[in-house]
Amino acid sequence: MFSIYGMTGQVFSGSLEAMNRVHPLLQARRARGVSRDGDEIGAESVATPLAQEAVSAYRKMLPADLERGPLFHAAQIMSRPVAVVEHMSSVVDAWHLLQERQIHQAPVLDEARRLIGLVTERDLLTVIDLEGERVLENLKRRVSDVMTSPVVAAAPVTDIRRIADVMIQSGLSAVPILNEGERIVGIVSRTDILRAVMTDPPLSLWR
Template identity: 75%
Template sequence: MFSIYGMTGQVFSGTLEAMNRVYPLARARNTRGVAQEGDEIGVENMATPLQREAVRAYRRMLPDDLERGPLIHAAQIMSHPVTVLNQKNAVADAWRVFQRCGIHQAPVLDDAHRLIGMVNERDLLTVIDIDGEHVLENLQRRVSDVMTSPVVASVPVTDIRRIAAAMLEGGLSAVPIVNESEIIVGIVSRTDVLRAVMTDPPLSLWR
């Protein structure tokens, strides 16, 4: 189950298929999506006929009854607790939080602690210059000025294949995980999905 949250609150709740049909995902600003990172394995994106034939040959040799692997839920791989930012935080302060916590993106909340967006390192670097840990130039911008909104979120029991599909469709680098009270309980990044594939070999995202 997926939800979309914007400045006015939740604007959608439903399945991945319904979300794509009713509220098509726009690729997040300044991010290179999972689909783009993996374009080289798609037959239609191969540069030469030889490369395309190589992928077709690989697919033909896959067994028809390829084991898709165990069902893994977001709750099993998500990172938690989650570092969050307030929309009114100064961009310079947000950058310092990223550096201190070793994170690359964070959910953004409003004053009522509702999820309204996501911000990543690239967003912050559009309005600041840095030298090591020091901010050299600060345009006095707030997180709300550079964050991506609306934001796609999911529930803890969502199959990570569905989350990976949402990342592919929307060019998302991470998906916040919210409970039934719409409180953020974790976050699943592309790194979390890839780590799950690496540590649990039977899991297949190919098909």
């Protein structure tokens, strides 16, 4: 289940298919599916006999006590607690927060603590000038001036693959995770998805 939040509050809630019909995610198409380009290893390659044999051999080598269930939902991989910024915060304060927490983006909240956007390092760098880690000059902007809004959010039980699809279609680097009360309980970034694939053995993602 996905929702879209903007300055006026929630503007959509429903499935990925419905969201694509009502609010096409055309913000950016910088990312692409690996399987779309020529000789790279795509999803179809995993189904080859050689690949299946390799996966089978890998599984046989795993100690029995390491086996666990597959990863399906955002709640299983999301980062928490979540660092957030207020929409009226200065871009310099937001930059320092991202650097201190060693993160690349943060959800943006209004005065009522409701999600209204997402701000990234890239957004902030459009209005500040750096020398190393020191801010030399900035355009005195607020976070609300540079953030992405509206922003897509997801429920904790949302399929990880669908969140990845949203990231690819929209160019978003992360998707905030909201509970039934529309409060932020986590965030799933590209790093979270890659970490689940690369550093969470045994690999049983979406099996």
